[in-house]
Amino acid sequence: MTDSNLSSYRDLHKPKEAFATRAEYLEHELTIMSPRRWGINLPGRDYRFEPEDWVPAMAATIGKIVMVAAVVAAFAGPLGLSSDFVIENVRFEMLVVALLFVILCSGVFNPTANLAGTHGPLIPLIPLIVAAGGHPMALGIMVGVLGLILGLCKGGSLLARLTSDGVCGGLLLYLGFIGVTSQIGALFKWANGFDMGYIAFVVVFATIVMYAYLEHVRLRWLAIPLGAVMAALIAFALGAPFEFHTTPGIPNLDPSYWWGEDTGWKLGLPELQHFVAVAPFAILAVAMWSPDFLGHRVFQELNYPPKTDKVLMNIDDTMCIAAVRQAVGTSLGGGNLASSWGTYMIPAAIAKRPIPAGAILTGLLCIVAAIWGYPMDLAVWPPVLSVALLVGVYIPLLEAGMQMTREGKTSQSAAIVVFSSALVNPVFGWSLTMLLDNLGIIGDKERGQSLTARDRWVIPTIVFILLCGIMACIGMLPGIPALVESFRAHAV
Structure with a gap:
């Protein structure tokens, strides 16, 4: 890329007044x-x-507090660590x-x-990791190493290229629906906990009306800040x-404190058996990255105008970056599990804003929240948290999935993704349907015939078998x- 191309943004920029609308x-x-790319951007x-940049920033900060707290609390x-430890580690992260x-x-x-965010789908597996003798540092380092290998070998973009619109759309529909129902359920559970279930109904009803109106006036990118403020005011x-x-306050920044024998995690440094115990989970965690990352890029493609491939x-x-962030953050003492930052990318795509x-x-905002402390309490308050995730992540996922599955060919693959994901999980649904779709059994049969033998069945078959083997083991x-527990039982 020449220097003239690199500096073309400043040359081609036009003032806001030169356009008829803000969207233009x-x-x-x-x-x-x-x-x-890998240079200095200023x-x-x-x-x-732009003012719109505050929307994904606020959504991402809320999401970061919530998701990292969930991961650390699961460990x-x-x-046997206290809630004070959880808050301190989240602030450190x-x-x-x-x-x-x-x-x-x-x-x-x-x-x-x-941005390198948090690996939400892996949270339910953390108790299993601990029960299997896993160590947070061993898991983090192994995920970082495997993720870096996959990224350097361009494995992520390869799997994304082999995933059709139908498969991706079905995955978005499933994740969106599961997310919507879980957040509404969590909100009612919270409100019923103090015998005021009607608060949850009023908050969700008001959110629906607000979101519909913002769609009508084409200001959907304001849904997260307005929704969070509205939910907090109504609930209060x-x-x-x-x-x-x-x-x-400022958390302890000394890695030796976090990985001490009697301080921080109180686990000391990991040994060889800890890495062996977390190996299946680390492989599964990195395998889960591909559909997650793909969904975030597709969301950009659906919301950005043509000729924006460079951004x-x-x-x-x-x-x-997620892999390096994982290895470094874990080595320093953090408990987060990294992935692509969905609560940033999705609102940013809706607001038609690039990443930087x-x-x-x-x-x-993350620095302010970590040091100030008080915003962390507000971000994890159930009405604020649930509404922010509903309007900022899960409803947009549903909309994007519906856009990608409007044709008959794509809807076939989408239905199988939802079906198989409900049977096991989204990783199983994605890998199985990608194999069936590329073989031409479902979906666009012409697309399958245009693929090479490697892309049509070799890689999808290896991915599906590998993931099924890992999931069977754990x-x-x-x-x-x-299978691991069965083998241990027979060995004893």
Whole structure:
């Protein structure tokens, strides 16, 4: 890429007044950007800050607090660690990711790499990891190493290329529906806990009306901040309990404290058997990255105008950054499991904004929240949390899935994805349907015939068998006992 191409953004930029609508201005910004991949990207020269960048930044900060807390708490429970440990480790994680990766990597050095977020689908497996003798540091390092290998070999973009619109659309539909129902259920469970279930109904009903109106006036990108504020005000006005308890401060930044024998995690450094115990889970975690990363890039493609390929998320670069972030964050003492940052990418795509400006704002907000403390309490308050996830992640996922499955050919594959995902999980559904779709058994048969033998059945078959073998070993196939436990029982 020549230097003239790299500097073309500043040359081609036009003031807002030159456009009839705000949307036209934002779309023009996307078409003229020429991000410097693994170079220095600067505000004004390569991109600009816009008011819309605050939306994904706020959504990402809320999502980061919630998701990292969920991961660390899932480890802390079986290990007998307190809630104070969870909050302290979350604050530590937010400072690490904000300073080293969000601002520097996605904001400066590679604006086509999505922010390194949290691996939500792996949370239910964490108790199994601990029960199997796993160590958080061993798991994090192994995930980082395997993820870096996959990213450097461009395995992520290969699997994304082999996933058709029908398969991807069905995956988005399933994840969106499961997410919507789980958040509504969680909200009612919270409200019923203090015998005021009607608060949940009023909050969800108001959210539906608000979201529909924002769709009507084409201001859907405002759904997260408006929804979060509205949910908090309604819940508080109707008498829902809330109080601040996290005080300002800086968490312990010493890795030896977090990995000490009697401090932090109270586990010490991992040994060889810990790496052996977490190996199947680490492989599964990295395998889950591909459909997750693919869904985030597709969301950009659906919301960005044509001729914006240069600003679309690079799946392989995102994998590399997420892998390095995982290894570094874990080594320093954090308990997060990294993935592509969905609560950032989805709102950013809706707001028609590229990655870098919002990434810098996200990093700053994470630092403020971690040091100030009080925003963390508000972000995890159930009405704020659930509404932010509903309007910022899960409903948009449903909409994107519906857009991708409007044709008969794609709807066949989508239905099989949903069916098989409900049987086991989205990883099983994605890998099985990708194999069937590429073989031409379902979906667009002409597409399957245009693929090479390697892409048509060799790679999809290997991926499906590998993932099924891993899931069988750790007991994720319904009705089938974990093969590892069975082997241990017979050995004894």
